Amino acid sequence: MYDDDVKLLDGVKALRASEIHIVDVYSPYPVHGLDTAMGLPRTRLAICAFIYAMTGLAAAATMMWYMMIVDWPMNIGGKPSFSFIQNLPSFVPILFEASVFCAAHGIVITFLLRSWVLPGVSNKNPDPRTTDDLHLLELNLNDKEASEALKILENSGAKEINEK
């Protein structure tokens, strides 16, 4: 349990240096550099967003091609109605909106599922103060590591150490 993010980062780094596995860290706000300090892999959510955007683009293009060109071409002031390419400029706004729509909703839904943050899920933070002002570092130790970990935690300025 830490009350300062700088101390938390020091503690995490020291533990990692002595090869003690960190189960998880619970923080009230994003601590910058914590993911790299913990050695978490960089999230691939941004790639997902790109894929969703392309899906939206393709879906919108197919829809407009089918409706406006294939199924029911409309004669609007004699403008070309049988060509997708010649109609493309006026399809751009909807192509764009559909891409954004799919990317934004897709990435959020993926995030919520991936982190399992969903309506009805009960929270897993062991101490309610971790959403207020304390950071909690969760370790799963055997007897051999325990004394070393305790020392590291005390040195890095942990405010509170609890055993379970």
Add this chain to the structure above:
Amino acid sequence: MSNVVAEIRDPLILGDRTIHDITVDVARSVEGKANKWWFIVFAIAVSAATWGVCCILYTVGVGIGSWGVNKTVGWAWDITNFVWWIGIGHAGTLISAVLLLFRQRWRMAINRSAEAMTIFAVMMAGLFPILHMGRPWLAYFNLPLPNQLGSLWVNFNSPLVWDVFAITTYLTVSIVFWYLGLIPDLAMIRDRARVRGNAMYDKVYSLLSFGWSGRARDWSRFEEVSLVLAGLATPLVFSVHSIVSMDFAAGIVPGWHTTIFPPYFVLGALFSGFAMVLTLTLTMRKVMNLENYITIRHVESMNYIIILTGSLVGTAYITELFMSWYSGVEYEQYAFINRATGPYWWAYMCMMTCNVVTPQLFWIKSIRNSFTASFVIAFFVNIGMWFERFVIIVTSLHRDYLPSSWTMFHPTFIDVGLFVGTIGIFFTLFLLFARVFPVIAQAETKSILKLAGSQYMNGAAAPAPPKEDVVEEKEEEPTEDNADDESAENDKEDE
């Protein structure tokens, strides 16, 4: 890199707050009782909303013949209100998306309320085109659905259909963006309720906070998602009002048919949006006791944006005048002469005064640093921007190509009721929001406390100069990717 804080920067969080103090201050508005001012404003808002709802029901029942619109002026207050509201809805996403990308720290105190404002404003905006249809229960005709008419589809070449897609996307993406940011803050309320033993709050906020636990992995994903959403929302903001402007620009009405409309409308939207954010935050600051979080620095930053966008809007007005003269088209020239000197000259003067002249007062430092003056000028801008849309729509239409159909527009009781009513509904929703959800993005505010808190910046707790530490730590981190990880890693270590 943005982690260097210049010494001349003033603190953004006053009153030597600690992280726990922020929690308490933010939670107070949700847990505590509302003060007298909240009830007074709420009562006014609800009465206006009631009038509005009655007028909406009357319009739906009787039809839009109950409005002042006629054969010549087919678009009037309804579309004016629509554009006005949608413009107001632009500042929220601008604050949370564009300022996030630019790493402006002052956005943090106001982004939550600005996002809520966006959502409510876009809802109010969406009401008007639907009511204008006359048969709002057929609004689903806007969607590309198979139907019994041989599958006659919507016309995707039409800006009106683009509008449907743009506004739907904007509204839903704004809601998602806003709620995503709320999740950690709702979790904070939930945990406090659990400690206090308040079972009802615990239950409600457990459900609302989706079981957020604040694990390091979740936070790192959360930040990535926020960044991607900001990147998506930024072009979205600009596209929405551009598309709204194309409703006009694609028409052949003199005064509408101009290529300057998309940028001109977007700027106008940001201008009016910030004016409304100022109005709301200055009110909220007093009503919810947030003086330590919404400081004069925040207000000044918003005033800078108002003067910038206000001056650009002024430039657009003058460009428009010049272009109508330079085009040599006599219909265009008449449309603009008629705006300034015709029967609606007073609306034009009102627009020019409120939008071009009053924001220029912000060049004076004492005015832009005054809460009262900012509030008053923001109010003028709100009025001015409403008149801008009125001038564009009504004065362009009331003198059309056929002089025998020239006429005037007179609003009816129902027209007024719809406008005032939507303001009432908007404020009702906003006030309820302020009582149920944390109005300050507390998680983000906590993360900047050490960079912008008064006790850290005034030297009370002298920040250690740990430059060497930063270098050392960087060497230890093998996976670090400097280009992509923005400036974030060192934000904290620098203190």
